[in-house]
Amino acid sequence: TLLNGIKKFKKAAQELRRGEVLSGQDAFLLWDTYGFPLDLTQLMAEERGLQVDAKGFKNAMEEAKNKSRSAQTKKVGGAIVMDADATSELHKRGVSPTDDNYKFIWNKDHDTVVKAIYNGEYMNNTSVGDEAGFILETTSFYAEQGGQISDTGSIMCSSGSFKVCNVQVFDGFVIHIGSFDGETGEISVGNKVTCRVNYDRRALIAPNHTCTHMLNYALKEVLGPHVKQKGSIILPEKLRFDLPWPAIPPNDLRETESIVNKQIEDEMEYPDPVRVVAIGRKVEDPLADPDNKEWSTISTEFCGGTHISNTRDAKTFAILSEEGVARGIRRITAVTTGCAVEAINLAKDIDLQISEVSKSEGITLEKKVAGLRNLLNAPTIPAPKREKFENRVSKLQDQIRKAQKKIETAISDGKAFCISLIGVGIDPAAAREAVPKVMEKKGLPIMVFSKDAVTNKALVYAGVPVNGEMSKGLDIRRNLHRSKQYINNPHAGYCVS
Structure with a gap:
């Protein structure tokens, strides 16, 4: 992929003269298809005396995101968007914006009116x-906003079940998008219905x-108080956090991960629904004593999302990756609960495998290390652990x-043969594989x-x-026969390659 991306860049650059601009569309293609961050493309362009249309790149990315959202919406319930005219019509009809405060109540059906x-x-x-x-x-239902994906579930009526796959909010009006998931069902304006949220999700x-x-x-604790969040996406399977920052070293990621897990271990409470998140204390406490230095040790932010009641419900936290997504922007991807437990268990398993492989020697070690390299490509290994594993491998x-x-060195010194002690146990198959491989590669008696x-x-x-000069004069059968006296088994047989 990397080499193909470089070829694609060179082809696009060859069509430009020094001082000209590489299009944002080409830069986006390099990012979208070959994984080239914008800053890497800009660096490569600068080396050739070219510039990159960063604004065009941003526009191309936004267009791709819109297409992705549209495709996802069509897939789960129709590309329904309410523009200003649509919401204005609701106001004219005397329809009030949706009261969504009930989204903070969990595990309870909610009766309402269409x-x-x-x-x-x-x-x-x-x-x-329809x-x-x-x-x-x-x-x-929680409508998608603040980076958090919307709830899904059903709207129940007397004649059937309407499957809600997407929930959006426009000018205060929450629209529940979907279709009937059975063979019967009809809902009219004014009908009484019941919201049934998928609380497991x-x-x-x-x-x-x-x-x-x-x-x-x-x-903020690890990198400094001037860290600013650039964006986030919160999904059932993971969270993403973007920030304007240089590449974050593994040690800083490790410390960041540790701080979050310490807050989970401390079983800090999330108070009753509020618009300000103050994890570990009631919002009234910092308001009553704003100069208290204790408040710098807790997370306090504006938020209207749905949260756990206690940090222990997150179980554990693991950072899976930290990467560049645009010039000067880093993205952290992390997981919690079961996904984090799986990632940590995978790391423990890899740790044991590396320790076990370390006991091997020779061709066995070479084969097992190749297997470890493939294992380290798994995307669910915690990033701080991955760096340690890569160093060990x-x-x-x-x-x-x-x-x-x-x-x-033995070959260059002109030695006619080489004797090795390797860790293949008494597995003849492993020996039969190892010996010809070395002979073919080195032309050396083994x-x-x-x-x-x-x-x-x-x-x-x-x-x-x-064939080979070093093989002349060697009687392999005689040498094998002589070796039996050192094995202390006069009935040992021998096999010759």
């Missing part, structure tokens, strides 16, 4: 097969939202390179000794290249 039905134009009723949006008098979103605030606080690779260097400390058995395997 005030309007809209799908690009206003309708008096809707039935099976995609539509309901404006209700009151609602317990919200229970996955809430800890991610609360931990977004805790992450913001932790970053790099040391194992250095160990392999040093062993290969010894073989090369004799392998390996033992199994548990069974006190040994294996000797030898190979001589068919």
